[in-house]
């Protein structure tokens with residue numbers, strides 16, 4: 001109940017107004033049997049009853065109108081509460097700390113915004129209405145019944161208490177089953193996303209059956225929890241109905257006997273019976289609402305858990321910043337790392353004291369064996385994570401002194417995934433700068449050697465690119481991501497070169513782009529191609545989280561055995577021959 005109350009924060013005016021309207025409506029409803037009794041008793045004694053009848057009609061109409069408005073207000077409140085929760089969840093998920101993001105499955109998070117809030121909406125808009133109106137009407141009916149006949153009321157109360165006992169004993173089970181069901185629904189969403197996200201892999205490995213069985217298990221688990229909830233709810237409903245019908249019968253029999261033997265008023269009995277019937281609906285709706293609330297609380301728990309997940313602060317708490325030698329802004333490199341240490345998990349260091357700098361408008365290539373920590377370095381520069389020790393400096397200023405926004409507006413990232421979202425080519429390019437002019441877009445299209453792609457696509461820049469960029473080749477997607485990065489005018493571009501072989505056209509395009517980039521910004525590139533390292537102003541060799549050598553290609557060939565090994569072909573590969581795409585290595589974008 002307290003949770004339900006907290007949920008309505010910000011909507012209390014509407015709730016109060018709706019409650020008042022419901023109260024008025026209920027009062028109008030409760031007055032009807034009273035008036036009916038008057039009409040019957042007057043009619044019985046031959047008195048005038050037409051005014052009473054007209055009043056009865058007016059009460060009926062009044063109840064209908066106030067009831068409708070009150071219900072609408074409560075339903076709107078329900079929608080408003082859910083809208084607030086959804087905004088909160090979406091805002092939280094998009095700002096989740098990276099560690100937290102990797103810990104959760106996105107399908108499960110999605111289901112909290114969709115399935116869980118939908119269930120909770122029913123609770124707020126339906127259960128809240130039912131509970132409020134039910135309690136008020138039932139309380140009024142009970143009070144009036146007590147006034148008419150306390151003995152009969154006692155009998156009714158006893159049977160209702162019995163039903164209440166049964167209901168309470170079932171509530172905990174219903175809640176637990178509901179938490180389980182919502183969890184299973186979340187798992188269905190997560191597993192389905194896993195399978196659809198890698199559909200080409202699933203198909204090639206003929207794993208459709210296996211994936212379907214895996215998701216099927218989750219569906220069955222949701223089914224079992226749903227059936228368990230239904231079973232408990234099924235026990236609950238007849239218990240309530242029996243109690244209500246039983247009390248009705250008791251009133252009818254005992255009241256009827258008393259009309260016969262003690263000469264009690266027939267009007268009293270009719271009014272009492274009407275009140276008893278007024279008790280039936282609200283009481284069963286109160287019990288139903290309580291059951292629904294228990295189910296909704298399962299969803300509520302999952303939503304609250306999600307809302308409490310740690311998110312990135314807009315400006316991280318100030319950490320003690322190690323003294324940094326003063327550098328004038330003009331001399332300061334775009335990016336510098338000073339003795340950076342980092343571990344994803346305590347005790348398993350990934351970076352162990354990395355230091356190097358990327359001067360303005362220079363290209364620095366990062367090379368090293370797989371697992372050396374190159375991508376991790378990118379994540380630290382993008383401030384997805386904060387270093388455990390050491391400092392990242394942007395333009396000579398420690399990152400900890402800057403907000404995340406300030407740091408990120410200086411950089412652009414093109415990673416291996418080269419994310420492309422569903423939408424037009426223009427939307428994809430202008431993703432980081434939605435207000436960019438046509439001229440600016442044309443400039444980066446040229447820079448990223450995308451003119452040919454724009455010409456080829458039906459509709460040019462307005463062509464719709466399928467989900468995950470399905471209609472573009474891997475190399476083309478990489479260049480779309482490059483154009484997007486360049487459009488934001490970064491001081492530093494972080495580029496993770498494709499590890500897979502590009503066809504000759506894409507390979508040449510990438511080399512060309514890299515040459516032109518020097519005029520645009522500084523570049524830190526995770527290099528996988530010999531041509532990139534040959535043209536780099538400086539190469540940093542990273543091994544097991546440490547920088548083991550830095551210099552130019554020719555120097556490192558002499559000075560660094562690791563680099564020699566990398567350059568000898570184990571890690572760095574020569575450019576594709578210029579004569580055309582390789583026949584033996586078809587480029588299927590869906591396999592990247």
Ligand SMILES: Nc1ncnc2c1ncn2[C@@H]1O[C@H](COP(=O)(O)OP(=O)(O)OP(=O)(O)O)[C@@H](O)[C@H]1O
Pocket residue numbers: 102344345350368369370371372373374375376377
């Ligand atoms: N999110 C993560 N959580 C825990 N460990 C991680 C995470 N990401 C990477 N690692 C680990 O950190 C180490 C460095 O990984 P990283 O991806 O930075 O290497 P890399 O040099 O980029 O490798 P590659 O060239 O193969 O991409 C690896 O041992 C990896 O298993």
